[in-house]
Every structure is written in structure tokens, then in C-alpha cells.
Amino acid sequence: MGKLKKFMAHADMVKISCVDTTDIVENARKIHKLNPTPTAALGRVLTMGILMGTMSKGEKDKVTLQIIGDGNLGSILVTADSFGNVKGYVSHPLAEAEKKENGKLNVSGIIGNGELRVIKDIGIGEPYIGSVPLQTGEIAEDFTYYYAISEQIPTAIALGVLVNKDGSVKKAGGYIIQALPDTPDQILMLIENRIAESTSITDMLEEGKSLEEIATFISDDLNTYEVEERDVNWKCDCSKERMKRAICSMGKKDIEELAEDEQTQVECHFCNSKYVFSKEEILDMISE
Ligand SMILES: [Zn+2]
Structure with missing residues (x-):
């Protein structure tokens, strides 16, 4: 089970969703027997699925995220509902690439070039399908680009998975922060600077920071307040x-x-x- 919290900041002009998905990503790793880099790749998309699914307006809404790359991993498919349930898989669970120079798992190295697809199903009529070319294959940047193109709302996204030496998941989580269209540039600058100077989401979780502390830090507003808390889960509804x-x-x-x-x-x-x-x-x- 993971935990998701939503917050408002800067007199309700800025909203933040922050989630700890450590258990969910570890569950996915065990079920699919994933190598470390596919664990990070699928874990980031599962985390994004929960962030987007729980932002849906209708209870019956479902969101499906697809990363279709030309790398060794093949494609990633994740489906999430509005209650915070998520499931997903990759084509090649054992795909690997050499680590990056900084020692980080090379997610873009197994994804390659390709396309990001978002399918929103609101239970009636044809589903909405949006797609953008992958920008970096590191996933958070790709979704940030998707939001810039499809929703034209200033959005910042962080997604991270930290893997132990034995391949198990140490920490996983993410956040999405969005500002209303008329938010003053001054506030956007504050947030941008904070994100630039912050450590990664997994480092913050690893340091023991709470979701509140993370949201307050990245929004740079001490009056950031919680509006919702929910449990989020890995759940497959097959039968x-x-x-x-x-x-x-x-x-x-x-x-x-x-x-x-x-x-x-x-x-x-x-x-x-x-x-x-x-x-x-x-x-x-x-x-x-
Ligand atoms: Zn199933």
C-alpha cells in the first residue's frame, strides 16, 4: 500500500499531489521479476498513473499510459483508476542498459525513442487519446511535455525509483505541481527555483521527509495545506x-x-x- 496526499498552496493558485509508491513498485517488481532498470521504468509510469488517475473528475474514469519505445524494453503499459488503484507491465522485464556516468539507472537507455500515449476513458463514448513524441525517455520530462502540449497548464513532474543492491525497491514516489493559468510569474519562479535546488523525490523520501514537508518545500509556501489523503494500491481486477x-x-x-x-x-x-x-x-x- 502507498500513500497519496493532495495540497493547495499560494492562496489556492497552486495544487500539488505527492505520493509514496515504494510498496507498489516493489510489488510490481516481484510479480514481473523485473531487472533494476525496468523496475525504475515501470515504477515511474505506475507512479504517474496514480497521480493522473486520482486527478480524474469522475469516479468511473480510467487512465491508461503507454510508452512505446524502440529500445530493449519494448513498451510499458499502465492503467490506473480514480481510487488510486494501479497495474502495469513491460514487454521485456529483463532488459538492461549500462548505468549512466553518474551511477544512475539508465531508463532512457532501455526505452529509446518513441511515443507517449495517454488514453482517458470516462466510461461513456469514445476514450480520449493524446500522444506526444518522447522527449528524453526519462519519463517525468516526457509527461511534463505532454502537459505543456495537451493542457497548456504550467506543470512540473518528478518521478523516481531508488533500487537496493539486491534489486529490491528502496524508495519510489513522485509529485505533480500545477499552477492556475493566471498565477503571477513571481510565484512560478519561486517554485521553479525550489525544484531546481531540491534533491530527487526518492532522496527526499529516503531522508525521511513526509509528503507534507516535500510539498511545502517545492511550493516554497509555508501555508501549504493538505486537502486530501488516500491509500493507493497495486490492484489487478482480472477474473x-x-x-x-x-x-x-x-x-x-x-x-x-x-x-x-x-x-x-x-x-x-x-x-x-x-x-x-x-x-x-x-x-x-x-x-x-
Ligand atoms: Zn490480472
Whole structure:
């Protein structure tokens, strides 16, 4: 379980969401048996998923984030709901790249060039799909660019995953800070300077700083106050019924092919749960 808090600052002109996703990213690492650099890559996108999902207006809203790169990692897919539940996977969990000169995990090195896609599903009508070319492949910068292009709101994003020597997750978290369009430049400058002089989000968590302390520091406003607190979780909502619907959505010919086998096993990409359908069950789907 992770923790997310929302704050307001500068007389409600600036809003901040700050989240600790350490447990969630560690969970993802174990489920997908991720190498360190894919742990950092997926962890950053999972963290962004929670930040964006919990910013949705409607309870039924879902947001899906895709990073489609030409590097060894392949693509990343993350889905989050408005309650702070998130799930995700990468194409190649064992992808690796040499560390950067500063000793940091080389996330852009396994992502490469490509595209960032944001799919917002509000439960009715066609989902909204936005996409931008990847800027650095380091993910936080790519989402910052997405906001600049798609929403034209001054936005700063930090996402981080710190990995132990044994590959387990030491700290993971992130924040998004946004200012109303008419916020004075002076305030934007204060925040910009603070972000520039701050250590990384994972260093701040590692130093034992609370989400309040982090939000107050980056906003540079001692009157920053909390407006919401919620638990956030890794959660996959797959079930045999859902898998059945997925099979039913395939073409009739493909389903008939499955019926030739005594058993059909379907695996959930998000959590690796396996579901087994008997020949009879498949035949029933065809007749339905
Ligand atoms: Zn699942």
C-alpha cells in the first residue's frame, strides 16, 4: 500500500499531489521479476498513473499510459483508476542498459525513442487519446511535455525509483505541481527555483521527509495545506469472467481453433494470473 496526499498552496493558485509508491513498485517488481532498470521504468509510469488517475473528475474514469519505445524494453503499459488503484507491465522485464556516468539507472537507455500515449476513458463514448513524441525517455520530462502540449497548464513532474543492491525497491514516489493559468510569474519562479535546488523525490523520501514537508518545500509556501489523503494500491481486477469476455471478443474462427485443444490457458499480462478454460467451456462460448 502507498500513500497519496493532495495540497493547495499560494492562496489556492497552486495544487500539488505527492505520493509514496515504494510498496507498489516493489510489488510490481516481484510479480514481473523485473531487472533494476525496468523496475525504475515501470515504477515511474505506475507512479504517474496514480497521480493522473486520482486527478480524474469522475469516479468511473480510467487512465491508461503507454510508452512505446524502440529500445530493449519494448513498451510499458499502465492503467490506473480514480481510487488510486494501479497495474502495469513491460514487454521485456529483463532488459538492461549500462548505468549512466553518474551511477544512475539508465531508463532512457532501455526505452529509446518513441511515443507517449495517454488514453482517458470516462466510461461513456469514445476514450480520449493524446500522444506526444518522447522527449528524453526519462519519463517525468516526457509527461511534463505532454502537459505543456495537451493542457497548456504550467506543470512540473518528478518521478523516481531508488533500487537496493539486491534489486529490491528502496524508495519510489513522485509529485505533480500545477499552477492556475493566471498565477503571477513571481510565484512560478519561486517554485521553479525550489525544484531546481531540491534533491530527487526518492532522496527526499529516503531522508525521511513526509509528503507534507516535500510539498511545502517545492511550493516554497509555508501555508501549504493538505486537502486530501488516500491509500493507493497495486490492484489487478482480472477474473475468469473478464478473460471469458476477452476470448468472446475474438473472431469466431480463432475461438473454434481454441476448441480443438482439451484446455485453453489464458494469462493476465498485468498480474500473470492464469485462467484455464475446458474444451466444453470454449464450445459453450461459440454456441452463445
Ligand atoms: Zn490480472
